[in-house]
Every structure is written in structure tokens, then in C-alpha cells.
Amino acid sequence: MIKELLRIGSQFIGYREYANxxxxxxxxxxxxxxxxxxxxxxxxxxxxxxxxxxSKAKAEADEAKAKAAGVEELQKKLEDATSALDEHKAAQASREEGILKRLKTQSRRTFTQTNQDFDLTNPVDDPLLDALSYLELHGSEIREGVSNANAVLSALFPYFFPKKEEPATFLNLAKMFN
Known part of the structure; x- marks a missing residue:
């Protein structure tokens, strides 16, 4: 039995180490x-x-895509506006050329009738404005000439047409003498 107890004791010590x-x-x-x-x-x-x-990055990417689409739309609008402005400038230049041509023609016709040539004292180096200035000078010369002719024809009218009434307008007065 002691052997048995010794065996159980040794097993217990072994189990204790194993348990630890x-x-x-x-x-x-x-x-x-x-x-x-x-x-x-x-x-x-x-x-x-x-x-x-x-998710934040995806939201930012979606926002960036939307902004990019907005930028592309704005670029398209800018290109359209630029082309419209170019067309308007071309139309304006064409219109100014037509006006300039008409002003020069009228100025040339007036010069042939009055034989009065003018030099601008302060040209602005804008062909349209300079042509208008020449036409204004010719217009002033013509108005002064018509005023003087009206005065002369009114003074002569009673001598040539004593029994008639003097016309109210210069054109009718001049036609009477023609």
C-alpha cells in the first residue's frame, strides 16, 4: 500500500507540475x-x-465631376460668346466700312460742287470720325452758301418778279430764278 501511496503521491506531484x-x-x-x-x-x-x-472621397470625386461638367459648360458658353463677339465685331467693321464709303462719297461730291477743300486741324486718326468731320465742314460751307444765296435772291426777287409773292422756301425761290 505504501507503494501505492508513493505511486499516487508521485503522480500527484507530476500532475501538479502538469497542471501548473x-x-x-x-x-x-x-x-x-x-x-x-x-x-x-x-x-x-x-x-x-x-x-x-x-465615402468622403467618393462624395468629393462626385462633386469634382459636377464642377468639371460645370467648367466644361462654362467653357462652351465662353466659346459661344467669343464667336458671337467676333461675328458682331466683323459686322460692326463691315457697317463702319459702308458708312465710311458713303461719307467719303458725299464729301467728294460736295467738293466737286463747292470746289472748297478742307484740312482737319485736329484729326483723331479714326477714318470714320475724320470723314464725318470733313462732311461736317462741307455741310457748314453749304449752309453758309445757301444762307447767303437766300439773302441775295430775296433782295433781287422784287426787281425780277414785282407782282409775285416771294416763296417761303429757298428751293422754291431758287427755282423761280432758274
Whole structure:
């Protein structure tokens, strides 16, 4: 029986060491499980943070696409406005050329009738305005000439047409003498 007790005692000592080692391994396993649980929580938090950042990035990308579409639309509108402005400038230049041609023609006709040539004292180096200035000078000369002719014809009228009434307009007065 002593042998039996010694055998049981030795087994108990062996089991105690085995139990201590098992407890140590269980403690290590629990520590690893806690560490893994903590890493899992950190990983989950990082995943949520990454998903939030991805959704923000997607929203920013969508906004950037919308802005890019708006920029393209604005560029199209700018190109349309530029072409319209160019067309308007071309039409304006053509119109000014026509007006300039008419003013020069009238100025040339007036010069042939009055034989009075003018030089501008302060030209503005704008062909349209300079042609208008020449025409204004010729117009002033013609108005002065018509006024003087009216005075002369009115003074002569009673001598040539004593029994008639003098016409009210210069054109009718001049026709009487013609």
C-alpha cells in the first residue's frame, strides 16, 4: 500500500507540475486572445474609418465631376460668346466700312460742287470720325452758301418778279430764278 501511496503521491506531484504548466499555457492563451481581441477592435475601428474616408472621397470625386461638367459648360458658353463677339465685331467693321464709303462719297461730291477743300486741324486718326468731320465742314460751307444765296435772291426777287409773292422756301425761290 505504501507503494501505492508513493505511486499516487508521485503522480500527484507530476500532475501538479502538469497542471501548473497547463495553467501557464492557458494564461498565455488568454493573453493572446485578449491581444487579438484588442487588435480586432482596432482593425474594426480602422475599417470604419477607412469606409468613412472612402465615402468622403467618393462624395468629393462626385462633386469634382459636377464642377468639371460645370467648367466644361462654362467653357462652351465662353466659346459661344467669343464667336458671337467676333461675328458682331466683323459686322460692326463691315457697317463702319459702308458708312465710311458713303461719307467719303458725299464729301467728294460736295467738293466737286463747292470746289472748297478742307484740312482737319485736329484729326483723331479714326477714318470714320475724320470723314464725318470733313462732311461736317462741307455741310457748314453749304449752309453758309445757301444762307447767303437766300439773302441775295430775296433782295433781287422784287426787281425780277414785282407782282409775285416771294416763296417761303429757298428751293422754291431758287427755282423761280432758274
Amino acid at each position: 504548466r497547463a495553467e501557464e499555457k492557458l494564461a498565455e492563451a488568454n493573453e493572446r486572445a485578449d491581444a487579438l481581441a484588442q487588435k480586432l477592435e482596432q482593425s474594426e475601428a480602422a475599417r470604419k474609418k477607412a469606409e468613412l474616408a472612402a
